[in-house]
Amino acid sequence: FLGSGEFALPFGNYMVKITAPSDHIIGATGTLMNPEKVLTAEQRARLQKAQDSTENTVLIVTEEEAIQNEKERSEEKKTWIFKAENVRDFAFASSRKFIWDAMAVKFGNRTVLAMSYFSKDGNPVWEKYSTKAVAHAIKVYSRFTFEYPYPKAISVLASRGGGMEYPMIAFNGGIPEPDGTYPERLKYSLVGVIIHEFGHNFFPMIVNSDERQWAWMDEGLNTFLEYLAEQEWSREFARRNGPAYSMVEYMKGNKKYMSPIMTAPDIDLNVGSNAYAKTSAGLNILRETIMGRELFDYAFKVYAQRWKFKHPTPADFFRTMEDASGIDLDWFWRGWFFGTDHVDIAVDGVKWYKINTGEPKMAKAIEQERENRLADRYISNIRNKEDIKETAVEKDESLIDFYDKYDPLKVTPQEEEEYKKYLETLTEEEKEILNAGYNYYEVSFSNIGGMVMPLILRFEFKDGSEEVERIPAEIWRRFNDRIQKVFAFKKEVKKITLDPFLETADVDTVNNEWTVQEKPEYFKLRKFERRGEKNLMQKVKEAEKKEEEGKEKK
Numbered sequence: 440f441l442g443s444g445e446f447a448l449p450f451g452n453y454m455v456k457i458t459a460p461s462d463h464i465i466g467a468t469g470t471l472m473n474p475e476k477v478l479t480a481e482q483r484a485r486l487q488k489a490q491d492s493t494e495n496t497v498l499i500v501t502e503e504e505a506i507q508n509e510k511e512r513s514e515e516k517k518t519w520i521f522k523a524e525n526v527r528d529f530a531f532a533s534s535r536k537f538i539w540d541a542m543a544v545k546f547g548n549r550t551v552l553a554m555s556y557f558s559k560d561g562n563p564v565w566e567k568y569s570t571k572a573v574a575h576a577i578k579v580y581s582r583f584t585f586e587y588p589y590p591k592a593i594s595v596l597a598s599r600g601g602g603m604e605y606p607m608i609a610f611n612g613g614i615p616e617p618d619g620t621y622p623e624r625l626k627y628s629l630v631g632v633i634i635h636e637f638g639h640n641f642f643p644m645i646v647n648s649d650e651r652q653w654a655w656m657d658e659g660l661n662t663f664l665e666y667l668a669e670q671e672w673s674r675e676f677a678r679r680n681g682p683a684y685s686m687v688e689y690m691k692g693n694k695k696y697m698s699p700i701m702t703a704p705d706i707d708l709n710v711g712s713n714a715y716a717k718t719s720a721g722l723n724i725l726r727e728t729i730m731g732r733e734l735f736d737y738a739f740k741v742y743a744q745r746w747k748f749k750h751p752t753p754a755d756f757f758r759t760m761e762d763a764s765g766i767d768l769d770w771f772w773r774g775w776f777f778g779t780d781h782v783d784i785a786v787d788g789v790k791w792y793k794i795n796t797g798e799p800k801m802a803k804a805i806e807q808e809r810e811n812r813l814a815d816r817y818i819s820n821i822r823n824k825e826d827i828k829e830t831a832v833e834k835d836e837s838l839i840d841f842y843d844k845y846d847p848l849k850v851t852p853q854e855e856e857e858y859k860k861y862l863e864t865l866t867e868e869e870k871e872i873l874n875a876g877y878n879y880y881e882v883s884f885s886n887i888g889g890m891v892m893p894l895i896l897r898f899e900f901k902d903g904s905e906e907v908e909r910i911p912a913e914i915w916r917r918f919n920d921r922i923q924k925v926f927a928f929k930k931e932v933k934k935i936t937l938d939p940f941l942e943t944a945d946v947d948t949v950n951n952e953w954t955v956q957e958k959p960e961y962f963k964l965r966k967f968e969r970r971g972e973k974n975l976m977q978k979v980k981e982a983e984k985k986e987e988e989g990k991e992k993k
């Protein structure tokens with residue numbers, strides 16, 4: 440164990456003999472080879488019972504028995520023999536204080552024993568939670584990766600907090616007050632650390648990456664699965680390292696003191712934030728937003744299965760997530776793992792457009808509204824409504840002419856006729872677009888933080904309904920600082936919100952909202968060049984030909 444980088448070893452087989460005072464109970468990596476020599480008949484019977492107990496724990500050594508054990512101080516010795524195959528290390532715990540419980544997790548006919556060893560200081564929480572947390576983690580982790588291959592998984596009470604992992608055995612911290620009460624957070628931190636340290640069996644004990652170079656490959660992947668397992672443990676579980684939004688405070692910090700996730704753990708100033716939290720949040724962003732749960736879970740499982748009992752490097756993880764899902768994630772690895780840019784995408788503006796169909800009444804109203812729009816708001820005009828009691832024209836009727844009396848919105852028969860002719864020039868498709876009544880919203884985005892992300896947009900309509908659109912991050916592929924996109928709806932939009940579900944770790948959500956202007960702008964439908972219509976050269980040639988023919992006839 441060498442600081443933040445912990446340790447990395449290849450796989451080996453162990454046969455270990457431990458000679459200890461005969462009142463000690465020993466828990467260790469591997470299968471106990473001589474239970475008849477070191478356990479009482481009753482302990483062996485209880486252990487046998489635990490093999491079939493999938494719902495509840497079975498005490499192998501009770502609290503009363505442990506208290507009794509502690510008093511004896513035996514002079515005799517016993518030798519415990521453990522055999523472990525395909526493990527990257529061996530660890531054990533030995534004490535006369537140990538209470539010991541166990542329960543079974545079944546994989547078909549195969550039984551894995553979840554176990555805990557703890558002193559009476561750990562109760563009541565350890566007896567209630569430790570082994571059940573291990574069993575829970577075995578099931579959840581196996582579902583997301585591969586079936587837990589070892590015969591047992593042990594949680595040992597070793598400290599007041601924190602934990603350290605070894606194959607099949609992890610040392611965990613967390614004890615209640617001497618009076619047996621405990622704060623709520625102790626419950627979650629204990630269950631959390633037990634899940635986490637057990638989880639290291641998968642990363643890096645089996646998917647054996649080099650922690651000393653890439654702490655994120657085990658801490659990050661494990662913290663991510665820990666988060667998933669915690670959510671399945673209780674809906675009340677403190678959501679610490681996992682949610683995208685939990686990274687905001689760290690990621691908007693001073694870049695001078697920030698390293699990329701890829702930094703080696705003993706150099707990195709923020710191992711906790713990078714290797715654990717940012718990696719876990721990044722995987723959640725991939726799962727919830729970029730890849731989707733189904734594809735992500737499949738690719739993640741392929742990675743775990745492809746690299747179990749092997750030594751993957753970061754490229755193996757990146758490549759597997761891409762080739763198993765068929766999604767190009769290079770931009771994400773570069774931004775999230777190799778860089779320190781944060782996410783801050785802003786909605787810079789929204790322009791609302793409707794089509795000016797050219798229908799005379801509508802066209803005139805639009806024209807008039809446009810003319811008056813600025814004047815109506817102008818301060819001088821507002822004041823003059825009151826201040827000018829009577830204009831010259833109002834005073835002197837002889838100044839009034841045709842234009843003062845004529846309703847500017849009145850449509851002439853010629854205008855009706857022109858509109859009819861215009862409609863005849865349009866294709867059926869164009870007519871459909873013209874009359875569909877769509878509202879077009881041109882939304883402008885800028886990438887302030889540097890890290891690109893998909894655009895998740897919630898449109899709130901004036902009728903109170905909502906719609907969410909998801910645009911993949913590839914929208915940034917040509918211009919990664921500023922982009923625009925047009926959205927069309929039959930309903931009128933009131934408000935647009937970017938990242939409404941807080942899934943992209945956007946550090947500033949104040950610039951994510953936009954209230955749409957009160958009145959739309961109008962545009963005329965572009966006249967498309969229609970196929971089959973003759974071009975100008977053809978028309979001129981045709982005219983020339985006709986002229987020639989005319990001459991010949993003469």
Ligand SMILES: [Zn+2]
Binds near residue numbers: 635639661
């Ligand atoms: Zn860890």
